[in-house]
Amino acid sequence: MESIPEYHVPKGVVLVLILFLCAANSPIYSDKAKLLSTGPGRFVFTDVKGNRNKPITVWYYQPKDLLPTARVVFVMHGVKRNGKEYRDKWIKHAQRGKFLLVVPEFSEKYYKGSKQYNLGNMFTSSGARINESKWSFSAIEHLFDHIKRSTHLTSPTYDIYGHSAGAQFVHRLILFKPKARINKAISANAGWYTFPTFRKAFPYGLRKSPAKKAYLKKALGKKLIILLYLLSNYNQDNMCRLFHR
Secondary structure, three states, X not given: OOOOOOOOOOHHHHHHHHHHHHHHOOHHHOOOOOOOOOEEEEEEEOOOOOOOOOOEEEEEEEOOOOOOOOOEEEEXXXXXXXXXXXXXXXXXXXXXXXXXXEEEEOOOOOOOHHHHOOOOOOEOOOOOEOOHHHOHHHHHXXXXXXXXXXXXXXXXXXXXXXXXXXXXXXXXXXHHOOOOOEEEXXXXXXXXXXXXXXXXXXXXXXXXXXXXXXXXXXXXXXXXXXXXXXXXXXXXXXXXXXXXX
């Protein structure tokens, strides 16, 4: 039987190979943008600028022959964290409106309860403030940067719609991050609100929160639509149509 010859790899080469393999599995590479495919799809977004240990599943739909100037529309799910269902319901509107539909899913596993999702993850359970880069609100801005790298789109702003818990998320995003690159926002059927007043403490008002009085003027200058639907009058399609106007 013919013996297999031995090959001695220099130690330096082995070290370089080990470092390369470790780097390939490092979170720093997880934000590398890949071009989004046409039609429905999903990817896992690792927010390397914020909570890199809290991945977000992103459901999207990219219409065929999308123009570089097309809008990016984020849709924020409710308390059920059912991003795929929201994506599927909005596909026909993305087709008609010729916009890129993006539905980030903040799972209960990584964003527990209302404090970490619709209240923005701005405070720890003990009440200490969390760095702004790790807010769930900030993840939208970081995801928008990722989307821009993953497409040929040139829009400097995005539209955002939220329903129920997602509606709470949207109006608070504007209050606490008024510099966010939002063009138009719709907050539909929020269970309750944070009011733009420093007379009440957070979460019902802005006192004892990261908000500053200088934020209010810019926040109140945003295009925010508050929608309230009662019982049988509620119609998801009617809400979606507002983005075509």
